[in-house]
Amino acid sequence: MKKSLLFDFTVNKESNTINVNREFAAPLDMVWDAWTKPEILDQWWAPKPWQAKTKSMDFKVGGMWLYAMVSPANEAHWCKADYQKIEEQKNYSLADAFCDENGNVNSDFPRSQWTNIFTGNTDTTTVNISIEYENLADLQQIIELGFKEGFSMGLENLDRYLEEQLTFANKTK
Amino acid sequence: METRRDIFQAIADPTRRAIITLIALQAMTPNAIAEHFDTTRQAVSKHLRILTECELVTQKQQGREIYYQLEINKMKQIDQWLEQFRKIWESRFTQLDHVLATMSAGRQAIKNNKK
Numbered sequence: 528m529k530k531s532l533l534f535d536f537t538v539n540k541e542s543n544t545i546n547v548n549r550e551f552a553a554p555l556d557m558v559w560d561a562w563t564k565p566e567i568l569d570q571w572w573a574p575k576p577w578q579a580k581t582k583s584m585d586f587k588v589g590g591m592w593l594y595a596m597v598s599p600a601n602e603a604h605w606c607k608a609d610y611q612k613i614e615e616q617k618n619y620s621l622a623d624a625f626c627d628e629n630g631n632v633n634s635d636f637p638r639s640q641w642t643n644i645f646t647g648n649t650d651t652t653t654v655n656i657s658i659e660y661e662n663l664a665d666l667q668q669i670i671e672l673g674f675k676e677g678f679s680m681g682l683e684n685l686d687r688y689l690e691e692q693l694t695f696a697n698k699t700k
Numbered sequence: 701m702e703t704r705r706d707i708f709q710a711i712a713d714p715t716r717r718a719i720i721t722l723i724a725l726q727a728m729t730p731n732a733i734a735e736h737f738d739t740t741r742q743a744v745s746k747h748l749r750i751l752t753e754c755e756l757v758t759q760k761q762q763g764r765e766i767y768y769q770l771e772i773n774k775m776k777q778i779d780q781w782l783e784q785f786r787k788i789w790e791s792r793f794t795q796l797d798h799v800l801a802t803m804s805a806g807r808q809a810i811k812n813n814k815k
Contacts, residue, residue, distance in 0.1 A: 534793065536786045538711075545785070549793050553800040557807070561799055571795035574788045 533653065543666060547656040555647030558654065559616045562643065565592065573597070582628065588613055592621075593630045603628075608641070618644040637665030707774060710754035715739065716747050720756070720770060727760060727769035 535548035551558050561567045565581035573579035576599045584592040590610050595603040607630050608621040620643070625636040632638070637660060644655040660666040711717055715737065722728065722736055734744040748768055751757040756774045760767045 532797075534790070536789060547789055549789075551793075551797065551800055553804055557800060557803050561796060561803070567799060567803075570799045571792060574791035575795070 532651070538666075543660045543662055545656075545658040545660075545666070547658075548653065549656075550648075550651050550653045552651055554650070555616055555645060555652045558652040559645055562645075562654070563619070565594075568592075569594075586610060586613070591630060593626070593628075595628070605630075607632075616645060616647075618642065637661060639665070707754055707756060710751050710756045713747065713750075715743070716751060719744070719747055719751065720775070723757065723768055723770045724772075727767040729765050729767055733768065 532552060533548060533550035535546070537546045538544070539546065553561075561571070563586050565584040568584075569579050569581050571579075572594070573596050578597045579594050580597055580603075581592065581594045584590075584594075586592070588610055592608040592610070593605070594607070595605050597603050605626050605628050606623065607626045608623050611620045611622060613619040621641045622638055623641060624638045625633045627633065640659040642657045642659075646653045646655070711720070718737070719733060722733060730741070730745060730748060733748070734741045737744055748757065751768075752759065754774075756771055757768045758771055760769055
């Protein structure tokens with residue numbers, strides 16, 4: 528078995544922030560691309576069984592990523608990210624939102640502030656994600672609403688899915 | 701001041717998380733808990749008070765000593781709530797691992813062709 532990769536998930540209630548730390552077994556430039564290129568993001572961004580479908584993406588300061596989270600029943604939830612700061616292969620920050628298919632923000636739902644920091648190690652890359660909400664109720668709302676329908680179903684598939692991934696990882700070794 | 705009654709308040713502090721881990725194994729007296737930390741006994745008492753207000757620990761009198769014990773069911777609430785969110789990220793990252801493995805294999809193939 529491969530050495531397990533770092534995965535930290537913490538919630539700081541005082542700052543209404545979620546912190547996620549994850550190590551990936553790939554070089555920095557590759558991991559950076561996976562987070563900043565729509566054709567790669569579409570392959571992994573949506574938790575199964577949802578699918579991410581990019582409508583447009585302009586990865587630059589002031590630019591936007593407009594995409595849909597599509598359920599197995601083909602229902603689309605539109606989301607967007609407004610990029611605010613980018614330091615190539617180091618970090619970027621954005622404001623996320625639910626919106627319509629033209630990117631008009633739906634203000635019924637809370638927005639959050641993201642900062643993603645990339646650190647290249649010898650043969651792995653660590654990504655530190657911090658997601659800040661205005662208050663904890665917002666965070667709770669996001670969790671409860673966002674993935675209610677599709678996600679419980681996803682959980683049932685997850686174990687099987689992980690098994691497949693493991694087999695795949697062993698094969699590629 | 702508002703009373704602290706929220707489980708997330710309880711786990712927001714690293715010392716409190718350490719206390720939770722400690723008493724998860726067995727109920728302990730405040731003195732025994734304090735021995736595990738470099739901070740003052742008062743600081744540990746304050747953390748225990750917050751944990752009690754959050755109903756994450758309860759006190760139990762045994763002889764002349766007071767023992768603090770963890771309320772496992774309360775902990776489970778945090779777990780259930782966070783687990784959903786954690787799973788989302790796990791699922792994402794497993795997919796990303798897969799994508800990166802494919803990308804690595806592709807890059808390796810290009811390198812080999814050039815040789």
